Every structure is written in structure tokens, then in C-alpha cells.
Amino acid sequence: MRMKLFDSHCHLEDNAFDSDRDEVLKRAIGSGIVGIVTSPIYPRDSTKALNLFRKSSIVKISIGLDVAEYGDDEKVNITLDLTRKHSEEIVAVGEVGLDYRVARRGPSKEKQKEVFRKFIGLAKELDKPLVVHSLWAQRPVLRILDKEGVERVILHAFGGKSEDVEFAVNRGWMVSIPTNVVRSNNVQKVALATPLDHIVLESDSPVLAPDPNQRNEPANIKISARFIADMKGYDAEELAKVVTYNAIKVYGL
């Protein structure tokens, strides 16, 4: 039997796929991918993703904004408007969140929190799950999500400690494990700390490939699925069944 897999987060509208997007999708389907959520993080990419995928049965869209852009009120407002306007054509809000590495040169921590809360409010208003980015800011992200009472959360490429994973799991949130799990000790720790029914898999294509010198693509989810199954002591098909169900459920598909 073939594994049925789901790529919970990637960027398929990225220019990196302009020359061969159809082949990339064919390879994904050929590897057992039954669903993909792509997350444009710039207004022009959001429009591009809607044009490319709004009629797709496999690729679903989640509109967000790169944290580095949170200082630009116009871009924030355009993204909020775009998300509201196309709410029927998208499955989630995000990726949005906090990035304290970016805060060293870009928008301040306070500004980031203010904008993050706006997107949280929008996700609640539209009754959509939230795809969350958290770099060097896992704790503050978890605290805000908890305080705001967000229920459906996908913690994209989560890098928190085991107590942070526990905090998320206790609230019913999903921890999304990227394909670089095969080479990142920290990602492996997160995967080990997360119970199977709170794991979803993502490629984050075009980045975070199993091989750091290659462009990533959704088909590589089969590699991380096998790797995590081995690491956690599950049969790969059994793992695939659970994590794919988790993704379909959290995205309400």
C-alpha cells in the first residue's frame, strides 16, 4: 500500500518554481501527496497563489505576511484586506508570527506582537486556523496564542524545547515537522517530544530540503515521513495515516 501524505506548509508560488511547477506537482502526487497548503508571504505572491491554485483540488492557500514586513503598515493592511476578500478561497491565515532574529534589524518586538495580534484577530473573525512562524521567539508566540485563546494552530517548523511542545500539545495545537528533520538535531528533538496525534509534516519548499544543497519540494515529505517513523518506532504507513489525518482535520478539509 502506498503512503498518503500531506504537505502542511510550503511556498509553491515562489519564483523558484516558475520554470517547472507542474512537474513538481506531478512528482508530489506520484509520491503519495494528497494535499498541500501553500503560504504566500508577500501581497504579490498572494495574488499569484490565488491565480495559480484557487481551483486546484490538491493545493490549498493560506495567506500571510513575512515578519520582516511588519513595519510596513500599508503591506500589513493590504494583506489583511486580501485575506478577508478571499476568505472563501483560502484554508488558513498565515504564516504570521514573531521573529526575534529579524527584530535585531527589522520591526521591533513590540511592533511584531501588535501585527501578529491583528492576524490572530482576523483568523478568529474568519474562523480559520492559524499557521504560525516562530523564530527565536517560541515562548512569546505560545503565550500570545494562549492568551488570545486561539484553538486551531499549526506551529510551522517549530523549534521550541520539550516543555514548549508540551504547552502546545496540551492546548491541542499541531507541531509541524519540516523535511530538514533528517539533518537537524533540534528538529529531531521536537519530533521525538511530540506525540503522533499532534504532528503534521511540512516541506517549507523551496527551503529546508533534506539535502541542504537542493531546492526542496513537497515530494520530499515521503523522506521525512519514513525518517520520523523510524525514529519514533512506527510503521511508516501507520505514521502517514495519522499525520495526514491531523493535517486534514486542523485545516478543516
Ligand SMILES: [Zn+2]
Ligand atoms: Zn515557510
